[in-house]
Amino acid sequence: MENSMNDKAQDKKALREALIAQRLELPDRLERADLLQRVMRIWLVGRPDTVIGAYWPIKGEFDPLPALHRWKEDGELLDGPELKRIGLPVVNKLHKTMTFHAWYPGCPMEEDAYGILKPKATEMVQPTLLFVPCVGYAAGGYRLGYGGGFYDRMLASLNPKPFTVGLGFTQGYLDDFAPESHDMPLDAILNDNGVVWPI
Numbered sequence: 001m002e003n004s005m006n007d008k009a010q011d012k013k014a015l016r017e018a019l020i021a022q023r024l025e026l027p028d029r030l031e032r033a034d035l036l037q038r039v040m041r042i043w044l045v046g047r048p049d050t051v052i053g054a055y056w057p058i059k060g061e062f063d064p065l066p067a068l069h070r071w072k073e074d075g076e077l078l079d080g081p082e083l084k085r086i087g088l089p090v091v092n093k094l095h096k097t098m099t100f101h102a103w104y105p106g107c108p109m110e111e112d113a114y115g116i117l118k119p120k121a122t123e124m125v126q127p128t129l130l131f132v133p134c135v136g137y138a139a140g141g142y143r144l145g146y147g148g149g150f151y152d153r154m155l156a157s158l159n160p161k162p163f164t165v166g167l168g169f170t171q172g173y174l175d176d177f178a179p180e181s182h183d184m185p186l187d188a189i190l191n192d193n194g195v196v197w198p199i
């Protein structure tokens with residue numbers, strides 16, 4: 001029993017490392033990123049959200065921030081005074097919790113406990129839509145992350161839950177992924193080809 005759990009965790013770790021290495025070496029990442037930005041912008045049309053949570057990209061992740069900044073600026077032109085906001089994760093390594101704090105281009109940033117940049121002393125925000133970075137993803141809305149369990153834990157504790165949208169390159173698609181009982185499926189997944197989930 002102990003052994004089979006270890007094997008499973010080992011398999012997941014190896015898969016994670018292989019996918020990250022492959023993503024860092026994507027030959028056409030700029031073209032793919034450009035396509036995914038367009039998919040995001042089209043997907044966002046008609047969404048009612050005013051606060052969207054995203055992430056500061058690391059390890060070759062797709063950068064969602066340029067498309068979100070345009071979403072914010074365009075929305076403010078169209079909708080008048082209603083302020084749109086973008087939030088980035090702030091993790092508490094000790095309590096293993098994650099909250100979102102306001103970000104704007106040029107916002108002062110500092111490193112979190114994992115070396116990821118986070119907004120420095122901006123106010124906490126409550127996103128109704130979350131763009132979630134995926135190391136891997138699969139049909140059914142399932143996601144492989146870095147193994148911290150931050151999204152699963154946060155989503156299990158929030159009521160109402162934000163609408164969750166996974167982002168990844170086509171390279172991260174997993175044909176054969178067995179979710180675990182704590183894995184919360186994403187509501188949608190977008191990649192550089194378009195909407196992958198729901199189909």
Ligand SMILES: Nc1nc2c(c(=O)[nH]1)N(C=O)[C@@H](CNc1ccc(C(=O)N[C@@H](CCC(=O)O)C(=O)O)cc1)CN2
Pocket residue numbers: 055056057058061089090091098114116133145146147148149150151
């Ligand atoms: N860009 C980005 N920011 C993000 C996330 C993400 O997936 N992408 N997160 C999504 O959750 C949170 C951070 N999650 C993380 C989860 C694990 C590790 C990590 O380095 N784990 C070590 C082992 C654990 C440890 O050092 O204590 C490792 O992988 O070696 C880092 C961040 C918040 N910010």
Ligand SMILES: Nc1ncnc2c1ncn2[C@@H]1O[C@H](COP(=O)(O)OP(=O)(O)OP(=O)(O)O)[C@@H](O)[C@H]1O
Pocket residue numbers: 143144145146147148149150151152153156182183
């Ligand atoms: N709702 C939860 N309550 C308590 N622990 C949880 C919960 N969800 C996940 N965990 C724990 O978090 C750990 C990591 O989970 P998992 O491997 O699914 O992370 P991940 O989704 O890949 O990572 P991340 O979300 O940080 O990118 C697991 O050991 C799991 O037991």
